[in-house]
Amino acid sequence: MTHLAVTVIGPDRPGIIADVTRALAGAGVNLEDSTMTLLRGHFAMMLICSGPSLDEVDRAIAPLGGELVVTVREVGPDQPAAALGPSYLLSVHGADRPGIVSAITTVVAAAGGNITDLSTRLSGSLYVLTAEVDLPRTVDIDDLRTALDATADHLGVDATLHPAETDEL
Amino acid sequence: MDWSPADLGIPGTVLQVVRAPHPVLATGGAEVDPADPAVIELAADLVATMRVSPGCVGLAAPQVGVAADVFALDVTGHPKTRTGHGTLVLCNARVLEATRKEKAREGCMSVPDLTGDVKRATRIVVSGVLPGTTEAVTVETDGFEARALQHEIDHCAGLLFLDRVAGAHAVFPRKVYL
Numbered sequence: 001m002t003h004l005a006v007t008v009i010g011p012d013r014p015g016i017i018a019d020v021t022r023a024l025a026g027a028g029v030n031l032e033d034s035t036m037t038l039l040r041g042h043f044a045m046m047l048i049c050s051g052p053s054l055d056e057v058d059r060a061i062a063p064l065g066g067e068l069v070v071t072v073r074e075v076g077p078d079q080p081a082a083a084l085g086p087s088y089l090l091s092v093h094g095a096d097r098p099g100i101v102s103a104i105t106t107v108v109a110a111a112g113g114n115i116t117d118l119s120t121r122l123s124g125s126l127y128v129l130t131a132e133v134d135l136p137r138t139v140d141i142d143d144l145r146t147a148l149d150a151t152a153d154h155l156g157v158d159a160t161l162h163p164a165e166t167d168e169l
Numbered sequence: 170m171d172w173s174p175a176d177l178g179i180p181g182t183v184l185q186v187v188r189a190p191h192p193v194l195a196t197g198g199a200e201v202d203p204a205d206p207a208v209i210e211l212a213a214d215l216v217a218t219m220r221v222s223p224g225c226v227g228l229a230a231p232q233v234g235v236a237a238d239v240f241a242l243d244v245t246g247h248p249k250t251r252t253g254h255g256t257l258v259l260c261n262a263r264v265l266e267a268t269r270k271e272k273a274r275e276g277c278m279s280v281p282d283l284t285g286d287v288k289r290a291t292r293i294v295v296s297g298v299l300p301g302t303t304e305a306v307t308v309e310t311d312g313f314e315a316r317a318l319q320h321e322i323d324h325c326a327g328l329l330f331l332d333r334v335a336g337a338h339a340v341f342p343r344k345v346y347l
Contacts, residue, residue: 039177134344166274167316168226168278169277169330
């Protein structure tokens with residue numbers, strides 16, 4: 001069993017997912033975790049799959065080339081990473097300018113935080129970033145908020161960090 | 170509410186909790202006769218199983234493999250509880266009123282490796298019948314108990330939190346702490 005990372009991006013149209021996954025299923029590929037989303041008119045897919053050899057999958061997806069940029073490469077087996085500590089949701093919004101993601105994520109990284117999910121949207125001049133962050137238990141949340149606020153002030157944006165608690169039911 | 174599991178008159182047996190994709194979790198629980206001795210036994214078993222499961226505040230019959238409209242609930246002592254009704258077992262429960270929806274992340278013993286963001290009412294009125302009785306009771310509650318009640322009533326209707334997630338990006342792998 002080979003583990004594969006497949007990425008697809010191309011101008012959006014109805015049927016991209018159906019076409020790509022039909023080709024993969026036809027080659028005996030089993031989709032595992034994936035995320036697929038529309039980014040400013042480009043449809044992007046990232047999938048971790050298991051299946052036959054890289055060559056077979058390459059052949060199966062070759063006909064999709066053209067409007068879609070498809071890459072397939074072999075990856076190692078699953079490596080479930082242990083979470084560092086509690087999860088937080090980070091929201092940032094404000095006037096768009098270069099460097100927002102870089103500056104904010106640098107603050108998170110400096111605190112030892114691990115971002116497990118992040119997306120951004122540009123809507124007119126409004127820039128919005130939302131992220132899920134695992135923080136080490138040793139992090140002082142007030143200190144991190146202070147550091148984020150300072151960076152956000154410098155960028156002219158607002159940043160909030162709040163716990164992503166799970167209700168066990 | 171003047172009721173406790175002791176009123177069932179029998180000790181429960183701890184049952185095994187089933188996990189998705191077990192088909193019983195997607196099967197609606199059949200309406201039950203709350204006075205049926207088998208339902209009273211199931212109620213005691215649900216309470217016993219809930220009690221031995223760490224962090225468990227509710228358990229519905231489909232979660233122990235029984236397609237019946239019965240669940241146990243106890244949010245006593247949970248830090249998020251505002252209003253609480255102690256240990257409850259309800260048969261054939263229905264939501265009569267539901268207002269003020271809020272989104273929160275839920276986990277479930279039957280879906281142990283995932284969590285999901287679900288919008289649920291924070292104020293509800295539920296009616297149901299206590300096992301071993303015949304009269305319907307009304308439970309009016311809020312906050313965490315309201316969410317837990319809706320989660321269990323969903324189980325009895327064959328619904329998991331996965332059926333109610335608040336968007337295509339609202340299911341998450343559960344964090345594993347070493």
